[in-house]
Amino acid sequence: MPATPDPPATTTAATAPGATTAAVPGAAADPVAGFRTQGVQLVRLAGALDGSRAAAIARELPRHVEAARALGQPLVLDLADVTLLGVPAAAALDAATRRAAGVTVAAAAPDPQIREALARTLLPGVRVHTTVAEALAALAPGAAPATHAEPQPQPQPEGTLAGLRAEIYGLRARARSHGLIDVAQGVVLARYGLPEPRAAFALLRQVSQAHNVPLRVLASAVVTAPPPPDAGPWFAGRRRVPPPAAPFLTARGCRPDERGKALQAAVDEAVERTGADAGALHLTDRAQGGALVLEAHRGLSATYCDAYAHVVSATSAVARACEGGLPVTDVESAPDPGGAPGPDATLPAGPHTVHAVPVAAPGVPCAGALSVQQAAPDAAPAPGVPAALQALAADVAVWLSWYHRAVLLDALELLHARAAATHGA
Structure with a gap:
């Protein structure tokens, strides 16, 4: 999508049932957001x-x-x-x-x-x-x-510590995305002169469901895309192209327009091709200041996912791979959940080796980082692992670029058409 200036900073607030918050979305950035849980x-x-x-x-x-x-x-x-x-x-x-x-x-x-x-x-x-x-x-x-x-x-x-921890992780996850959705809701409300915020949110949700685009992803596109023209379609004259060949999707039986399944397929392929203990896929979100957002994983505990859900530290392996455009191997620490990590976690707490590669391809800007984790803290990449990861990450980058130019732009155009019709009614 065309480059646009970064949006203004906004406050992220939790609005889960029973939550209380001091943040005001869309106002001058307030650093404090509170909520009550068990x-x-x-x-x-x-x-x-x-x-x-x-x-x-x-x-x-x-x-x-x-x-x-x-x-x-x-x-x-x-x-x-x-x-x-x-x-x-x-x-x-x-x-x-x-x-x-x-x-x-x-x-x-x-x-x-x-x-x-x-x-x-x-x-x-x-x-x-x-x-x-x-x-x-x-x-x-x-x-x-x-x-x-x-x-x-x-x-x-x-209740149990594990139950409390799970609830807080869920609240934190919703808090990370809610502020961005609020911003997009405000943009749609002001842009089309809708009568109330609920009307803007209803349009976002309808379009999200119609194109099977996550609401957070649609909100990010609304915030970062160039404004639509006063009349006509949002992206008039754009050339539609068929989806690229993506072996990692074919191998998993995924359609190219199924974003969530496609991202999970990429992680599953990464883990299985490299024989790693766990894997993760982070994608850059420009609407959140360029933070790397954890989109899919395999073998990671809820504590690990919470700690690496929103990577802003330039010292992490995935951030360095994305920023430098080159593979990175480093030793990081898997957080200790303070109890059983859960049935799906295969990476134990403590030091482990991370191999991260940029999600990029010739002619396609870096969109994030694909990583695999080995439980041993001194595990050197096995022969062929970096090349296998880079080839897979390049396929993901090409598919993701198509998804942004096809599915996501279709969703934005539908939003524009429906909102304009509502405004003109």
């Missing part, structure tokens, strides 16, 4: 928390502290998506948590520099963990309590 107040902070964000933290975070106190629940600060923690923002976090007397507070940040900053700034009673899963495990029955200066009997999360 017995825990979870507050998600995201983006670069510099001095300009400190006031928002000081304004919003105390509300979640008070909610946790009123409900007798622990508070978990989730900083997994924080890319920078400045001194003023850290001070605002400290000031807010100092008001949490009698509330168990835990923080989670995978970035070691952010963890160190938190450990230096926050009260000693606020334990800092690497992942939300670790923070939840610390709140589980039998764990040593982490309290403030005025200790009180601490409530524990309801």
